[in-house]
Structure formats: C-alpha cells, structure tokens
Amino acid sequence: MLKQTGNAGGGKRAIPGTLVFDGDAAQAGYALNAMCYSFNDVANRAAFAADEEAYMDRFGLTPAQRGAVRARDVIAMLNAGGNVYYLAKLAGILGLNVQDLGALQTGMSVDDFKAALMDHSMTETRVGDDERIVA
Amino acid sequence: MSRICGGIFTSHVPGIGGAIAKGLQQDPYWKPFFDGFGPVHKWLAAEKPDVAVVFYNDHGLNFFLDKMPTFAIGAAPEYRHEDEGWGIAFKRPYPGHQDLSWHIIEQVVESEFDPVMCQSMLVDHAVAVPFELCWPGDAPFTTKLVPIAINTVQHPLPSPKRCHELGKAVGRAIESFDSDQKVVVFGTGGLSHQLEGERAGHINVDYDKFCLRNLAPDPEALLQHDTLDIVELAGSQGVEILNWIAARGALRGSVRELSSNYHVPISNTAAATVLLENRATVRA
Numbered sequence: 232m233l234k235q236t237g238n239a240g241g242g243k244r245a246i247p248g249t250l251v252f253d254g255d256a257a258q259a260g261y262a263l264n265a266m267c268y269s270f271n272d273v274a275n276r277a278a279f280a281a282d283e284e285a286y287m288d289r290f291g292l293t294p295a296q297r298g299a300v301r302a303r304d305v306i307a308m309l310n311a312g313g314n315v316y317y318l319a320k321l322a323g324i325l326g327l328n329v330q331d332l333g334a335l336q337t338g339m340s341v342d343d344f345k346a347a348l349m350d351h352s353m354t355e356t357r358v359g360d361d362e363r364i365v366a
Numbered sequence: 367m368s369r370i371c372g373g374i375f376t377s378h379v380p381g382i383g384g385a386i387a388k389g390l391q392q393d394p395y396w397k398p399f400f401d402g403f404g405p406v407h408k409w410l411a412a413e414k415p416d417v418a419v420v421f422y423n424d425h426g427l428n429f430f431l432d433k434m435p436t437f438a439i440g441a442a443p444e445y446r447h448e449d450e451g452w453g454i455a456f457k458r459p460y461p462g463h464q465d466l467s468w469h470i471i472e473q474v475v476e477s478e479f480d481p482v483m484c485q486s487m488l489v490d491h492a493v494a495v496p497f498e499l500c501w502p503g504d505a506p507f508t509t510k511l512v513p514i515a516i517n518t519v520q521h522p523l524p525s526p527k528r529c530h531e532l533g534k535a536v537g538r539a540i541e542s543f544d545s546d547q548k549v550v551v552f553g554t555g556g557l558s559h560q561l562e563g564e565r566a567g568h569i570n571v572d573y574d575k576f577c578l579r580n581l582a583p584d585p586e587a588l589l590q591h592d593t594l595d596i597v598e599l600a601g602s603q604g605v606e607i608l609n610w611i612a613a614r615g616a617l618r619g620s621v622r623e624l625s626s627n628y629h630v631p632i633s634n635t636a637a638a639t640v641l642l643e644n645r646a647t648v649r650a
Contacts, residue, residue, distance in 0.1 A: 246594065248566075248568070249562075250562065257520050315562035316426045320426070329634045332561065333566040333634060348567055348631040351631060352631065353628070354628065354630075355629075358405055
C-alpha cells in the first residue's frame with residue numbers, strides 16, 4: 232500500500248485531483264450517465280441537440296446535473312456523479328476532444344494542456360533478436 | 367491440446383481508431399506509436415494464431431451502470447463494433463470461437479471465478495482498435511475472438527491479484543482445450559492516463575517503466591499495489607493495466623519479451639505496445 236494521502240468524509244481514501252467513481256458516485260450520477268449512454272445512438276444525439284431541456288427531462292436529471300450540462304461545466308458534471316466514459320459521449324456532441332476536456336477541467340488553455348502532455352514526450356523501443364520479427 | 371503462443375499488450379486510445387480511419391500512420395505525431403507494430407505484424411504473420419483471447423474493459427458500449435459485471439466472458443458466434451457516440455464504427459465483424467468460450471467459462475467457474483456469460487455482446491474500441499492495429503486493412507479477420515471484459519469503470523474494481531489469478535485460470539483452461547488451437551492472449555488499455563478531474567493529463571513515466579520492465583520477468587511485482595494505489599500512480603484510466611495483469615497471468619510458460627514500444631503522448635495517454643512469447647520449454 233502507498234502512503235495514504237488523506238481522508239475524505241466516510242473514511243474514503245482521497246487521491247489528489249481525482250474523483251474515484253464508486254457506488255456513491257454511480258448512484259448520484261445515474262440519470263446523467265444514463266442520458267450520456269443513450270448518445271451511442273446518433274438519433275439520440277440529434278434529439279439532444281434539437282432540445283436539450285426536453286432531453287434532460289426525459290432522463291430525469293437532477294437540478295445540479297442540468298445546471299452543469301447547461302454551463303458545460305465538466306467538473307460540476309463529475310461532482311454530480313458523471314463518469315468520464317459516459318461524459319465523453321456528451322463531449323463528442325459538444326465538439327470537445329479529450330484535450331479540450333483536460334483544459335476545461337484544469338483551467339489551462341488547450342495549447343498549454345497539450346504542451347503539458349508534451350513535457351513527458353519520449354519514445355523508448357526494444358526489439359529482441361528473433362528471426363520471426365527481424366525484417 | 368491448445369497452446370498459447372504469446373501475448374500482445376497495447377493501448378487502445380479511441381483516437382488511434384480515428385488516426386487509422388484517416389490514414390495517419392506515417393504522420394509525425396502518430397508514426398512512433400504505429401511503428402511499434404512492425405515486430406507484431408511479422409510475428410503474427412509467422413505464428414498465424416487461430417484465436418485471440420482478449421482481456422479488455424468496456425467503456426459504455428455494451429455495458430451500462432444498470433448491470434455492471436466485474437468479469438464477463440463472450441460466447442457469441444460473432445461480435446461487432448458499433449458507434450460509441452462519436453460516429454466511428456469499424457465494419458469488419460469479429461468471428462467468435464464458441465466452443466473455446468464455453469470451455470473457458472466452464473473451467474474458470476471450476477476455478478471458483480463467477481463470470482457473466484454473454485451470448486450476444488458488442489465490443490468497443492478496447493477490442494476494435496487492437497484488432498485494427500494487429501491486422502490492418504480490409505480483409506476479413508481470420509483469427510477468432512474470445513472477449514473477456516474486466517470492470518475498470520465502477521469501483522470497487524477487482525484487485526490486481528484477482529485479475530492475475532483470473533488470467534492464470536484462463537491460461538489453464540486454454541491449455542486444457544481438447545482441440546489443436548494456437549492462441550494469442552491480449553491485454554489492452556493503459557498505460558498511465560487520466561481524463562477527468564483537476565489532475566486530468568496525469569502521466570507517470572516512472573510507473574509505466576516499472577510495469578514495462580517487470581511485465582515479462584516478474585509480473586507479480588505489479589501486484590504489490592492495490593487498485594487505488596494504481597489509480598493514484600497511473601491515473602484513473604491507467605488502472606486499465608488490470609487487463610495487462612490478467613493477460614500476463616494467462617502466459618504460464620517460459621515468457622520472453624520480443625518487442626516493446628513506449629511512446630508519450632498519444633492523445634492524453636502514455637501509449638505502449640509489448641509483444642511477449644510464451645514457450646513451454648525454457649530458452650537460453
């Protein structure tokens with residue numbers, strides 16, 4: 232075990248800058264995530280784009296979830312139980328890629344967020360001596 | 367009896383699928399990643415495995431939070447990829463191997479695992495991208511698929527030790543399958559990355575290198591961290607290393623690294639591709 236970095240309420244382990252998607256989050260976020268899961272279907276994506284409020288009604292989003300979606304506030308969506316794998320489908324409708332999402336959540340510009348990823352830039356390759364894989 | 371000829375471990379970032387769709391393999395941004403598949407292509411052409419048993423995680427194509435299995439094993443005659451919300455659907459179907467699927471299911475239950483059994487399931491980019499990377503082009507896939515989904519979405523996730531033991535049980539099952547099949551095992555996802563929260567963009571080169579260094583010779587080194595340790599080290603999506611840990615468990619013979627490629631970044635991810643061979647006898 233790593234050293235614990237702190238404790239949130241209820242004795243849960245806190246990981247800096249990270250929301251662990253546990254049962255409490257899954258329960259709180261159910262409606263928002265269900266709506267986002269429906270976006271696998273292109274017709275549902277179109278229905279959301281045509282009338283966001285009606286679409287949120289259909290899935291019974293909580294006031295906090297509606298407010299977060301209206302404001303395109305990703306951190307608020309996470310705090311309302313959103314899971315990023317489902318939110319990614321909403322992000323697609325909004326024309327946001329994962330770098331855009333990263334920038335929105337960290338308060339950085341998209342260019343700065345990309346530059347921060349590039350700070351780790353490296354390539355390390357090993358190829359064994361084997362007749363099957365040598366050209 | 368069947369035998370496992372090796373393992374392929376690779377990231378499955380959706381953006382890789384986009385790059386394939388646009389033909390960007392030689393683009394300077396993508397080339398260092400795609401180049402990692404040169405040895406894999408040559409090895410697959412030489413080995414010609416009959417079946418791929420793929421440990422992966424579903425990201426909300428087949429499974430939703432209404433019913434979230436910790437482990438699920440496909441037993442379908444055929445699998446398909448579909449639109450996951452951003453309009454890319456790979457066309458080629460994945461032929462299943464139902465007899466091997468049911469044999470694995472029976473044997474892992476005998477080993478006291480309790481998987482969900484799926485006679486119909488969609489496979490998402492975590493299967494589709496690795497298949498496109500390994501067998502590019504338009505020709506129908508001839509290597510059959512047995513998909514094994516591990517929950518890396520909703521905590522509590524299975525422990526690394528449990529995933530490793532599942533992999534071992536699957537390995538034993540494959541080896542006891544009474545048909546002369548050559549099997550390659552896949553572990554997909556990773557390495558370090560985190561998409562959400564204030565720590566979005568988290569990458570941990572040290573942890574990734576620790577995993578890459580130990581995967582072949584000492585996979586149990588990866589079991590010293592529990593699931594939340596891995597979330598902290600590798601990021602909330604870096605925990606997909608569980609799929610690698612399971613796949614490595616299935617390689618029960620003499621294991622040797624044939625190739626390894628680590629390239630940072632691809633999208634928000636530290637990407638890696640590793641090819642391991644699995645032999646019954648020790649090789650100097």
